[in-house]
Amino acid sequence: MRLFALAVYLFLYVPIAVIAVFAFNGGRSATQLQGFSVQWFGRALSNPFVVDAFRTSLTVALASATLATVFGTMAALVLPQARPRLRAAFDALIYVAVMVPGIVIGIATLIALVTVFGWVNPVLAAVWPGEAPPQLGLGYGSLIAAHGLFALALVVLLVRARVAGMDRSLVEASADLGATPWGTFRQVTLPQIFPGILAGFLLAFTFSFDDFIIAFFVAGPQTTLPIYVFSSIRRGVTPEINAIGAMVLAASLTLLVVAQLLLRRGTSRARG
Amino acid sequence: MQQSPLQDMDAPIAEFRAVTKRFGAVVAAEGLDLAIRRGEFLSFLGPSGCGKTTALRMLAGFEEPSEGEVLLDGQRVDGLPAHRRPVNMVFQHYALFPHMGVADNIAYGLRQRRPRPSGAEIARAVDRALETVRLEGYGGRRIWELSGGQQQRVALARAIVNEPKLLLLDEPMAALDRKLRRDMQIELQGLQRSLGITFVLVTHDQEEALSMSDRIVIMRGGRIVQVGSPRDLYDAPRDRYVADFVGKSNFFPGRIEGADGAEARLAVAGGQVIAGRPRRAFSEGQAAVASIRPEQVALLRPGQGVGLPVRVLTGIFLGEHTEYLVRHEDLGEFLAHVPRQAEAAQGRFAPGDEAIAAWPEGAALILGDD
Ligand SMILES: Nc1ncnc2c1ncn2[C@@H]1O[C@H](COP(=O)(O)OP(=O)(O)OP(=O)(O)O)[C@@H](O)[C@H]1O
Ligand SMILES: [Mg+2]
16 A cells, blocks of 8 residues: 555656756756756746746736636625525536636637637727727737636635634624724735635646646637747757756745645634 | 703613514514613623623624614614724624734724824823733733733723723623633723723623622513612512522422512412512412522521421532521422531531521512513
8 A cells, every 4th residue: 555655656756856857957868867957947048939938927827816816805705795595606616617627618718719709800890990900819818817717716715715714703893993894804804814815826826827728728829838848849858848847846836835834824823 | 952961971871772683583682671871880691592692782783673772872873883883892702803913902993093093192092901901011912822811801901992982791701710700800890990981791600790790681581581780689589580590599389378568478388388578469379489598598406496397418518608408398408508607606517417497587589480
């Protein structure tokens, strides 16, 4: 049994470790170690395609995580007050959003957007007063929307757990001491649920930054970092790819650990 | 119409007028009529679920009455949200803000005021409040660094710093151990006297209510049964429920044999008759109970007096007196409290001893049994 567990862990983590190790390869082989060097990190960071893809990924991740955090937090705060029927419906939808495979979300979003664009663009062209009517198309907007929607569900789940764990009497105490509803929200509710909000933001960011499948379908002309990595692999794996992978991995792990710490610290504090 | 200040001081600080509160099918409070006097220490006393907290929450503004009116200082406040009522509450589990230190918790109410007091004013008020609850120098502590008793004082300071017209306390001492609770009770009472703020306390601990309050409101099933000073309730309970709830008492059920305004005679088991003061009008043959407080019952050695012959079952030493459980052939078991001096004079009774139980004339109350 223990052996089996060991095998599973090896299978899971050895390839990842190999990627990280080969990022420091001295030579240009992806299978043979030829001394230690950080040159591939330098190469990756000076490759304009990589930098461009990185910037796209960062923009999309920041925008979608921000949107998801704002709307997810609002939903998490309001849902407990909704009528039971309505709440059950929303709960179901949120769980579905988390469980549906990325590839389904990707295809569905693509089809939906293309259909909508197919209707809207001719109308826009017809009513536009100027010479060149704007063409709606896939790109930043569709990436942010698709990622944001998925991340929204994550944020709702995380923040709602904090809202549920909060002592109701704190809100009453605040009102009792003369705070307006907005004052109570700002001074009591928000600080209490903030660890959940921040953790939600970080997870949403990490998800968007790392996602390949959904992005692949809705990116249109844009290239995110995972898409760039995928397309360059078809031209053969170089340690440069490994270096990019290692950097993304390091960033993601850092964010995940920070999110975990926030959630844990928040919980122990709230009990204090 | 202009009211003179004197009249103003006599007007109640808060009032319930025919207040009923329903939660769906549950009637939590029914037909409450009560005037809370300015500067008094009032307690709501009753068993679990009788509507004490509901009454308090309607004063604080957390619940709206289903029927009737709530007044604060002569103004109708039903419909006024909690944050606009000049009332503060000490919560059962304190509800201190865990993300703030002690000083910020206490300053919270002052910081909500518009115009907002200056930082120096707030700091001074916080220091004064800390001093009042004897926590000087604790302003910089975190909430979780405090003991239960200290947290309670912070909760108290956080409320009184706002100088509310009414301070509401919902079982504030339920989480404290016995000794600490006793100390806090004395302190709270002293505080109320020195601040002159009206305190409204909810408790199901009769000792607490008796020792601290100017007046007690006895509740039962959402209704007010009796309102009075601890002495009134103890000496002149309205019915068996109150007599049972306030202090200990022996009850002997029977039927009214004859009654006029000043005295009623109750025929109890075995042809015995107990005469006592009736607490309401009775007609002949009506079911009632005689209530006799254990400290009114004297125990004598056989032959030393006239009374009921009894046998001692158990004796529990309680410090200032010993509580004897005795048994009479017809009346059954009842309690007698024998003070130390009496015991010193005639010696202790042992289980199995024969004794004479007697009570002075007028000690028995004849109460409705419901
Ligand atoms: N928010 C609510 N929703 C439904 N029923 C409630 C609500 N609050 C109180 N009740 C009901 O109203 C009744 C009175 O409750 P309340 O809390 O006032 O009792 P209490 O005297 O304070 O009891 P305890 O000593 O146990 O605190 C109870 O039957 C309770 O179940
Ligand atoms: Mg209660």
